[in-house]
Amino acid sequence: MLIAAGMALPAGAQLPGTSPPPATRGLPSLGDAGDMTPLEERKLGDTIIRELYRDPDYIDDPVVGEYVDGIWRALLAGARARGELPPELDERYAWTVLLGRDRTINAFALPGGYFGLHLGLVGTVASRDELASVLAHEMSHITQRHIPRLLGQEKRQTPLMLAAMVVGMIAASKNPQAGAALAVGGQAAVIQQQLNFSRDMEREADRIGYGVMTEAGFAGRGFVTMFEKLQAASRINDNGDWPYLRSHPLTTQRIADMQQRQQALGRGAPQADGAGLERAAAPAALPPDLEALMVAARARVLGRPGVDVLRTWAAEPEHAGFASQPLARRAGPLYAAALSHAQLRDLPRAQALATQLALAVAGDARAARQARLLQAELALQAGQPARVLELLPAAERPPARGDVSAQAGRATLLLRAQAQTRLGQGADAASALQPWVSNHPRDAGAWQALAQAYAAQGQTLRALRAEGEVPMAQMDYAGAVDRWRAAQDFVRQSPGGAADLIEASIVDTRLRQGQELLRQQQLDERKRR
Numbered sequence: 001m002l003i004a005a006g007m008a009l010p011a012g013a014q015l016p017g018t019s020p021p022p023a024t025r026g027l028p029s030l031g032d033a034g035d036m037t038p039l040e041e042r043k044l045g046d047t048i049i050r051e052l053y054r055d056p057d058y059i060d061d062p063v064v065g066e067y068v069d070g071i072w073r074a075l076l077a078g079a080r081a082r083g084e085l086p087p088e089l090d091e092r093y094a095w096t097v098l099l100g101r102d103r104t105i106n107a108f109a110l111p112g113g114y115f116g117l118h119l120g121l122v123g124t125v126a127s128r129d130e131l132a133s134v135l136a137h138e139m140s141h142i143t144q145r146h147i148p149r150l151l152g153q154e155k156r157q158t159p160l161m162l163a164a165m166v167v168g169m170i171a172a173s174k175n176p177q178a179g180a181a182l183a184v185g186g187q188a189a190v191i192q193q194q195l196n197f198s199r200d201m202e203r204e205a206d207r208i209g210y211g212v213m214t215e216a217g218f219a220g221r222g223f224v225t226m227f228e229k230l231q232a233a234s235r236i237n238d239n240g241d242w243p244y245l246r247s248h249p250l251t252t253q254r255i256a257d258m259q260q261r262q263q264a265l266g267r268g269a270p271q272a273d274g275a276g277l278e279r280a281a282a283p284a285a286l287p288p289d290l291e292a293l294m295v296a297a298r299a300r301v302l303g304r305p306g307v308d309v310l311r312t313w314a315a316e317p318e319h320a321g322f323a324s325q326p327l328a329r330r331a332g333p334l335y336a337a338a339l340s341h342a343q344l345r346d347l348p349r350a351q352a353l354a355t356q357l358a359l360a361v362a363g364d365a366r367a368a369r370q371a372r373l374l375q376a377e378l379a380l381q382a383g384q385p386a387r388v389l390e391l392l393p394a395a396e397r398p399p400a401r402g403d404v405s406a407q408a409g410r411a412t413l414l415l416r417a418q419a420q421t422r423l424g425q426g427a428d429a430a431s432a433l434q435p436w437v438s439n440h441p442r443d444a445g446a447w448q449a450l451a452q453a454y455a456a457q458g459q460t461l462r463a464l465r466a467e468g469e470v471p472m473a474q475m476d477y478a479g480a481v482d483r484w485r486a487a488q489d490f491v492r493q494s495p496g497g498a499a500d501l502i503e504a505s506i507v508d509t510r511l512r513q514g515q516e517l518l519r520q521q522q523l524d525e526r527k528r529r
Helices: 038-054 062-082 087-092 128-143 146-151 159-174 176-182 186-195 198-215 221-234 243-247 252-266 290-302 307-318 327-343 347-360 365-381 385-391 400-404 410-422 426-439 444-456 460-473 477-493 498-528
Strands: 096-100 107-110 114-118
Touching: 038 087, 038 096, 038 107, 038 114, 062 096, 062 128, 062 198, 062 290, 062 365, 062 410, 107 128, 107 146, 114 128, 128 146, 128 198, 128 221, 128 290, 146 198, 198 221, 221 252, 290 307, 290 327, 290 365, 307 327, 307 347, 327 347, 327 365, 347 365, 365 385, 365 410, 385 410, 410 426, 410 444, 426 444, 444 460, 460 477, 460 498, 477 498
Parallel strands: 096 114
Antiparallel strands: 107 114
């Protein structure tokens, strides 16, 4: 479900893929952002995101997360290159993508540069380009400050009241009755008024998003093929699986606009049709994106489709004629079958299918890496940590464009750290994780792995400090304060040497910071009530 929708496409807008005039580059094409500053918008986003971290559907899957983040960071680089991302927003906004386990096809932008993506949507795409089109569209809602424009329509509401309204809208995407309870009376009227602008903002996000994704090196036809999927879905009776269609109205005008832009950018040498008229050359077909098909399969399985569905997917490679199908038709089902068998607690069969998949995709670097990650994950579940280290060498990095990701190599890092900890190599795991958390202090999963590595070495104080960083990364300040108080208690009961004194000093500082943030959070909540 999207909170920010859009405004009218301005006359004379340039085609995506071309640079806007210097006088307008980086500026919103329509209107302004009202009275809300970027700092206020970020604070509003932080308030909302705390609730999403507590949502049981929130999932930190290193494999899907790293894949999505790689695309997201490439798009950010494209937005910077096109001048669509002003330095103030670039610095102040979070630019963070959160994954939801929800099986519905949905995505939403939030104030302050946060973005939500359902596994259901990841599970429908067949290429990086299709997913990039969705992410670029949503990023453009953020860079064009569509959200504060909408929220600015009602100036009498405080940011905290707006936060309650937005949380209500998110709840409504999952449970209409819960959403109605949180967004009643005047707030519901404001929401309805704001959604009246959505078609125009959607067109603006399409236009800018298309330019951003092509600047980032993605094929613009991903926008067209994603629209084709949405259009096909819109012809089916809405059963609630496609909320993205409700928050992103798919009009013939939007579809035609994207098709025209793709034709303009992809036009080759003119060809004569049967009537002697010139027409644009059709773009050459792209090779199948095996990595995207495998990640989509993973997303579908992690969406918890139910035991019966898992059994169906697990049995698909056994069907007659499966082995003779093209690799593009087998890669996703093989991945889904292996992971489904793991979910059904049949690890030997899961590992056999993962090995079969690895051999099949060995010629594709990105797909081969995904297969190795799956093999390592299954080896860890099977109690074979040494096998994990064989599959994932320490120096392994995602190939080519993956290195633009802030999470590049995160899946390998976490799997190796877990394996090393189980093998009694906690010091090696900690050595690899320490620089990572220094550069990514809001990575709760990495902090948790580091806490486990310290605990395995008997370094209780450091483990407690790292445990406090886990809730801190997810803005659970009460949880962080609790763990750091426990660390202080440990210091008082068992004083250590100089190294422990340094760590105790860090704990004291972090505790004070956590207490101040908790105090401010409680004050804001009282104001909201």
